[in-house]
Amino acid sequence: MYSSVVRLQNTFGFFTTVAFVVASLVSLSDFLSARTPTVDLLKTTSLQVVKGRPHYYSSKKEEYAIIKFSLDADLSSLFTWNTKQVFVYVTAEWPSLGSQNNTNQAVIWDKIITAPSSDHLANIGPIERKRLKKSAGGKPIDPSRGKLQLKNQRYKYQITHPSGRIASQEDVVLKLHYNVQPWVGILTWNQEQTWGKWQALKGAASKKFALPALKKKDEGKKNKTTRT
Amino acid sequence: MAEQLLDQARDIFEGQIDFEGQKLAELLVNIALSLVGALALFAGYFLQDIKLAVYLGLGGTAATFLLVVPPWPFFNKNPVKWLPVAGVAPPTNIVVDEKMFR
Numbered sequence: 001m002y003s004s005v006v007r008l009q010n011t012f013g014f015f016t017t018v019a020f021v022v023a024s025l026v027s028l029s030d031f032l033s034a035r036t037p038t039v040d041l042l043k044t045t046s047l048q049v050v051k052g053r054p055h056y057y058s059s060k061k062e063e064y065a066i067i068k069f070s071l072d073a074d075l076s077s078l079f080t081w082n083t084k085q086v087f088v089y090v091t092a093e094w095p096s097l098g099s100q101n102n103t104n105q106a107v108i109w110d111k112i113i114t115a116p117s118s119d120h121l122a123n124i125g126p127i128e129r130k131r132l133k134k135s136a137g138g139k140p141i142d143p144s145r146g147k148l149q150l151k152n153q154r155y156k157y158q159i160t161h162p163s164g165r166i167a168s169q170e171d172v173v174l175k176l177h178y179n180v181q182p183w184v185g186i187l188t189w190n191q192e193q194t195w196g197k198w199q200a201l202k203g204a205a206s207k208k209f210a211l212p213a214l215k216k217k218d219e220g221k222k223n224k225t226t227r228t
Numbered sequence: 229m230a231e232q233l234l235d236q237a238r239d240i241f242e243g244q245i246d247f248e249g250q251k252l253a254e255l256l257v258n259i260a261l262s263l264v265g266a267l268a269l270f271a272g273y274f275l276q277d278i279k280l281a282v283y284l285g286l287g288g289t290a291a292t293f294l295l296v297v298p299p300w301p302f303f304n305k306n307p308v309k310w311l312p313v314a315g316v317a318p319p320t321n322i323v324v325d326e327k328m329f330r
Binding site for chain 1: 242245250257273277
């Protein structure tokens with residue numbers, strides 16, 4: 001500590017130690033706050049299966065399921081001081097037939113809910129960002145953003161199966177998942193079991209439903225051509 | 229003249245402090261940074277504001293740097309008192325560059 005450079009080095013060295021310890025304690029503080037997420041409603045509102053191509057130049061025809069759904073969930077308890085953003089996604093899941101893969105799971109809709117502390121990182125335009133920042137009302141955390149109420153929400157991703165066939169598939173369920181991304185610490189997903197103060201996400205799955213059969217477009221066309 | 233200036237500049241840059249000052253500097257760093265860390269953690273947790281914690285931590289660390297790095301006068305209150313050179317009589321009549329030194 002006899003010269004300025006040595007003092008600079010030693011002070012910075014101890015600063016890194018303090019920063020590491022504080023960051024560890026911040027990540028551990030997650031376990032002190034209760035997580036009580038609930039799903040009050042998750043149901044499909046409209047189902048449709050159509051034929052289409054994976055991309056414009058493809059000659060392959062596949063069946064795509066188009067699912068609309070309603071969701072009523074309260075994830076506000078996931079927002080603490082260490083929450084950077086919460087990724088929410090809805091999947092459609094169905095068992096597979098025979099000796100194929102065990103389960104089929106495909107995301108049909110997702111959403112990134114930023115905490116006010118990470119609004120500046122959201123991938124949105126300047127006007128929308130201003131509105132988002134304003135919605136927090138200057139508060140450092142805004143749990144009300146965790147309240148999701150979707151009515152007849154359109155899918156974000158149309159889904160199919162590697163075989164290209166998905167029509168008339170039975171025993172399909174919609175499931176809500178979340179992924180909490182903290183400022184410091186590990187990523188955590190929705191739990192099947194309660195762990196300490198973190199409760200399991202109950203009622204995350206909708207009732208089983210069957211996808212409809214493919215619409216018979218060809219017949220309709222034939223009728224039209226015969227009529228003219 | 230230039231050498232004198234250079235020496236002065238080197239002294240300021242090196243910023244040497246005495247032994248007691250070094251002990252004090254080390255103590256100040258440990259206490260100040262620990263306090264800053266604890267304050268940032270608790271303020272952040274109880275006000276549920278992670279940005280506040282980060283800014284408190286960085287600001288406090290900057291203040292600690294300011295407190296400890298420059299050779300403030302209070303680090304130099306106990307300069308080492310060297311003993312006079314013993315057993316050798318001070319030399320007389322040294323001639324350097326044809327000038328007399330006494």
